[in-house]
Amino acid sequence: MGAFRLTLVRHLAGAAAGxxxxxxxxxxxxxxxxxxxxxxxxxxxxxxxxxxxxxxxxQISLGHGAFMAVGAYTAALVSAHWGxxxxxxxAAAAVVTALAGVLVGAVAARLEGPYLAGATLAFAVGLPGxxxxxxxxxxxxxxxxxxxxxxxxxxxxxxxxPLERWQAWIACAGAVITLFLxxxxxxGRFGRTLRAGRDDEIAAALCGLRVARLxxxxxxxxxxxxxxxxxxxxxxxxLAAPGAFPLTLSLQLIAAVIIGGLGTLPGAVWGALxxxxxxxxxSDAASSSGLSHDVASNLPLAIxxxxxxxxxxxxxxxxxxxxxDIGGAARRRLPPSLRRFAPGGGAPGVPATHRxxxxxxxxxxxxxxxxxxxxxxxxxxxGGGAGGRGERLRR
Amino acid sequence: MLEVAxxxxxxxxxxxxxxxxxxxxxxxxxAVLGANGAGKTTLLRTVSGLLRPRAGxxxxxxxxxxxxxxxxxxxxxxxxxxxxxxxxTELTVEENLRLGGLYRRDRGAxxxxxxxxxxxxxxxxxRRSRAAATLSGGERQMLxxxxxxxxxxxLLLVDEPSLGLAPRVVARLMAVLRRxxxxxxxxxxxxxxxxxxxLSVADRALVLDLGTVVADEPAAVLAADSRLRHAxxxx
Amino acid sequence: MVRFVNLTLxxxxxxxxxxxxxxxxxxxxxxxxVVNFAQGGMLMFxxxxxxxxVHDGGSYWLALGVALASGLVIGxxxxxxxxxxxxxxxxxxAVIVTLxxxxxxxAAAGMIWGDTPHSYPPAFTIKGLTAGGTxxxxxxxxxxVIGxxxxxxxxxxxxxxxxxxxxxxxxxxxAPEIARLQGVRVGRMLTLGWALAALVGSLAGVxxxxxxxxxxxxxxxxxxxGFTAAVIGGLDSPxxxxxxxxxxxxxxxxxxGYISSDLVTFGALAALIAVLMVRPNGLFAARTGRRV
Numbered sequence: 001m002g003a004f005r006l007t008l009v010r011h012l013a014g015a016a017a018g019x020x021x022x023x024x025x026x027x028x029x030x031x032x033x034x035x036x037x038x039x040x041x042x043x044x045x046x047x048x049x050x051x052x053x054x055x056x057x058x059q060i061s062l063g064h065g066a067f068m069a070v071g072a073y074t075a076a077l078v079s080a081h082w083g084x085x086x087x088x089x090x091a092a093a094a095v096v097t098a099l100a101g102v103l104v105g106a107v108a109a110r111l112e113g114p115y116l117a118g119a120t121l122a123f124a125v126g127l128p129g130x131x132x133x134x135x136x137x138x139x140x141x142x143x144x145x146x147x148x149x150x151x152x153x154x155x156x157x158x159x160x161x162p163l164e165r166w167q168a169w170i171a172c173a174g175a176v177i178t179l180f181l182x183x184x185x186x187x188g189r190f191g192r193t194l195r196a197g198r199d200d201e202i203a204a205a206l207c208g209l210r211v212a213r214l215x216x217x218x219x220x221x222x223x224x225x226x227x228x229x230x231x232x233x234x235x236x237x238x239l240a241a242p243g244a245f246p247l248t249l250s251l252q253l254i255a256a257v258i259i260g261g262l263g264t265l266p267g268a269v270w271g272a273l274x275x276x277x278x279x280x281x282x283s284d285a286a287s288s289s290g291l292s293h294d295v296a297s298n299l300p301l302a303i304x305x306x307x308x309x310x311x312x313x314x315x316x317x318x319x320x321x322x323x324x325d326i327g328g329a330a331r332r333r334l335p336p337s338l339r340r341f342a343p344g345g346g347a348p349g350v351p352a353t354h355r356x357x358x359x360x361x362x363x364x365x366x367x368x369x370x371x372x373x374x375x376x377x378x379x380x381x382x383g384g385g386a387g388g389r390g391e392r393l394r395r
Numbered sequence: 396m397l398e399v400a401x402x403x404x405x406x407x408x409x410x411x412x413x414x415x416x417x418x419x420x421x422x423x424x425x426a427v428l429g430a431n432g433a434g435k436t437t438l439l440r441t442v443s444g445l446l447r448p449r450a451g452x453x454x455x456x457x458x459x460x461x462x463x464x465x466x467x468x469x470x471x472x473x474x475x476x477x478x479x480x481x482x483x484t485e486l487t488v489e490e491n492l493r494l495g496g497l498y499r500r501d502r503g504a505x506x507x508x509x510x511x512x513x514x515x516x517x518x519x520x521x522r523r524s525r526a527a528a529t530l531s532g533g534e535r536q537m538l539x540x541x542x543x544x545x546x547x548x549x550l551l552l553v554d555e556p557s558l559g560l561a562p563r564v565v566a567r568l569m570a571v572l573r574r575x576x577x578x579x580x581x582x583x584x585x586x587x588x589x590x591x592x593x594l595s596v597a598d599r600a601l602v603l604d605l606g607t608v609v610a611d612e613p614a615a616v617l618a619a620d621s622r623l624r625h626a627x628x629x630x
Numbered sequence: 631m632v633r634f635v636n637l638t639l640x641x642x643x644x645x646x647x648x649x650x651x652x653x654x655x656x657x658x659x660x661x662x663x664v665v666n667f668a669q670g671g672m673l674m675f676x677x678x679x680x681x682x683x684v685h686d687g688g689s690y691w692l693a694l695g696v697a698l699a700s701g702l703v704i705g706x707x708x709x710x711x712x713x714x715x716x717x718x719x720x721x722x723x724a725v726i727v728t729l730x731x732x733x734x735x736x737a738a739a740g741m742i743w744g745d746t747p748h749s750y751p752p753a754f755t756i757k758g759l760t761a762g763g764t765x766x767x768x769x770x771x772x773x774x775v776i777g778x779x780x781x782x783x784x785x786x787x788x789x790x791x792x793x794x795x796x797x798x799x800x801x802x803x804x805a806p807e808i809a810r811l812q813g814v815r816v817g818r819m820l821t822l823g824w825a826l827a828a829l830v831g832s833l834a835g836v837x838x839x840x841x842x843x844x845x846x847x848x849x850x851x852x853x854x855x856g857f858t859a860a861v862i863g864g865l866d867s868p869x870x871x872x873x874x875x876x877x878x879x880x881x882x883x884x885x886x887g888y889i890s891s892d893l894v895t896f897g898a899l900a901a902l903i904a905v906l907m908v909r910p911n912g913l914f915a916a917r918t919g920r921r922v
Binding site: 062107110111113119122126127134135246248251254255258295297301302305311313 | 659664665667712715716721722723725726727729730731732733734735736737738740741742743744745846847850851853854857858861865890892893894895896897898899900902903906907
Binding site: 443465466475481482484485490493495497498546 | 805
């Protein structure tokens with residue numbers, strides 16, 4: 001009876017629950033909200049990949065917007081030239097971006113701190129500009145980019161099935177699969193060695209870990225997620241154009257990672273939701289209070305900037321970590337029988353991914369009595385707790 | 396001149412000083428001796444303001460130093476020569492020297508004192524425009540001492556000047572410290588692990604052990620106390 | 631041949647501006663071990679302030695003065711309020727805070743002045759000079775750009791090398807604790823260092839504004855160019871920043887002239903990667919660590 005299988009079952013259950021929740025959600029809202037859900041879903045892929053790289057691997061990337069561009073253009077090209085079906089198109093986006101990740105990772109593995117940040121920043125600014133290069137405009141469509149034929153909902157869903165809902169389903173499926181794979185990957189050996197390489201490179205190397213190879217692997221995984229996100233973006237927006245991948249996109253992704261809490265997958269979901277819903281809330285607020293267009297369109301950016309500064313100064317471990325501290329402190333005061341219902345164990349309103357929180361401990365506790373009543377909720381810094389729980393069971 | 400009473404200080408959970416009392420007379424050379432980890436360096440860092448005391452009193456001519464920042468304590472005439480000198484290797488010898496007296500804002504006096512230092516420490520003179528990184532250990536120690544003196548301090552705190560130096564160089568440095576007291580009327584608080592050479596020049600000596608004072612005697616008395624020497628000073 | 635000379639001249643002009651941005655980054659890196667990713671945003675904001683002066687009928691020189699003065703203030707305030715708390719902390723925190731400031735400045739500029747870029751007048755004509763009947767890619771304004779950057783560099787060199795204040799600034803940057811023991815008020819020096827750096831950056835913004843226009847994201851590439859130039863020279867070396875800026879300016883000018891102007895930012899990326907792979911600490915880096 002492997003702990004691995006237990007974890008896998010739990011992650012599968014989480015993924016299934018997430019899909020059901022998303023089904024209910026998408027079918028109960030209008031096309032506009034469906035589109036927003038789709039955006040949040042593809043951003044979740046990119047943010048989740050980035051949070052693994054930065055939070056667990058300790059490598060910052062300000063260039064994930066460029067990876068998304070690679071994915072989007074790949075999807076657009078294979079769809080336009082070879083008419084590949086949707087799934088193959090998205091797989092191609094992830095694979096080609098992963099290959100780009102090998103190159104970037106090989107460079108990035110040798111860089112540290114501000115050098116790495118600067119190089120990835122240059123990547124974010126430099127790469128999308130290639131689309132305008134005159135010899136490539138025939139292929140990449142220049143400033144206008146490439147249009148992507150929108151996917152057609154299956155006939156079985158009925159003729160009136162809205163396109164936006166179908167796009168939301170595609171993007172959500174991509175997000176759930178990404179989160180499921182990342183949860184399993186980071187909960188296992190890969191996640192542990194990644195953290196070891198982040199915390200003490202020399203010690204990890206002395207233990208026989210190939211730190212450079214590990215970093216490249218992390219970049220590749222992360223790039224594949226961003227590539228899938230880009231492919232999904234192309235499908236949802238029906239377009240791949242350089243204007244969709246400005247420097248601010250990359251900075252927003254890193255903002256989402258920081259706001260959600262470095263290295264936590266549920267935090268990635270939060271971060272992506274914030275990226276989509278803060279702008280829409282800001283434009284609503286602006287129109288109701290009569291603010292000008294300039295103010296309204298820049299309000300989200302201003303908020304991200306302020307939040308980035310405030311979070312770094314106030315919660316050095318990120319908002320998710322801060323919330324978890326508060327949640328942990330609250331639960332400690334509750335009697336044990338109530339703890340499983342206390343906030344912090346699961347994230348209500350968000351697809352229940354894999355938090356290893358207080359709402360699912362029955363099997364765990366049967367096989368291995370847990371001396372730590374906090375469970376994964378009280379642990380800091382370890383990829384959402386699922387991995388931590390899995391490791392403890394294996395011992 | 397300097398009075399320390401009930402001084403307690405430390406880092407995190409470690410208590411490096413525990414109720415230290417110490418009086419330094421004007422114009423005297425006081426040595427603080429003890430093994431590694433006895434709290435000697437912590438004592439100097441606390442007096443010069445690099446470390447905040449947890450309890451106790453540090454007074455210079457009756458003025459409380461415990462709440463003042465380093466920069467202000469320096470302006471009261473306290474110069475601290477940290478362990479292994481703390482020479483800024485990216486700057487030239489001359490720049491290091493000038494830095495020590497810049498806060499006095501008197502350009503003419505600064506130039507004069509820098510010139511004096513080259514007389515007091517002749518090996519520094521031909522190296523004045525070289526980067527301090529090119530100096531040997533002994534030269535660096537000289538430069539650090541000279542830099543402290545360009546500020547014309549009244550109280551000089553010197554941390555382990557003998558560290559890693561040849562015995563002859565150590566003897567020269569000790570002689571210079573003695574002369575600073577006798578000829579210039581400066582006050583010196585010297586921290587040393589090399590008890591023998593410190594006692595050879597000191598007026599008074601303290602022995603620290605695990606953050607507390609275990610002996611406070613005239614240097615000659617302490618040097619004659621073989622029991623204490625064996626127990627704490629290793630000779 | 632004329633083309634090569636012309637491209638080189640154009641490269642030197644824009645290289646001077648890159649050098650100024652690189653110098654701003656190097657000054658801050660040396661003083662506080664922080665790469666100021668907000669530099670692009672700061673110079674964008676000060677250039678917008680200058681644009682406002684010009685737009686309201688003020689003279690070019692008044693606008694330049696406003697930009698430089700506001701640069702000083704923004705730099706000082708940024709260090710005091712935002713950077714001071716993260717100095718000495720994990721490097722990621724400093725990166726995030728400066729990025730946050732960058733995003734905030736960009737949003738503020740968008741709110742105040744709108745997202746559409748505005749044109750900015752040059753101080754002198756941009757019509758090329760002629761030599762021996764050939765029109766050169768070097769205008770009186772280009773000469774002004776080169777001269778202004780050179781003047782600022784010279785002034786900074788005098789300040790840092792010849793004055794007591796400069797000595798204190800350097801000491802505070804190299805060894806803060808030792809500097810404090812010599813009576814240097816290190817906090818003030820770091821604030822002043824940021825202010826000076828931001829001043830140099832704001833000069834670069836005004837000088838490049840006529841060719842890139844003034845808009846909230848018009849100066850994004852300037853940060854990349856400046857960072858690349860600084861890395862070429864080694865983040866610790868002000869002289870290296872100047873050489874790096876000129877080298878990068880010429881290299882990108884050749885890329886633009888011989889291949890395509892659309893490849894300029896990509897060329898900067900390629901140059902950056904090449905330098906980082908060969909000499910990760912910059913071409914002019916002599917030391918890898920410091921001994922005290």
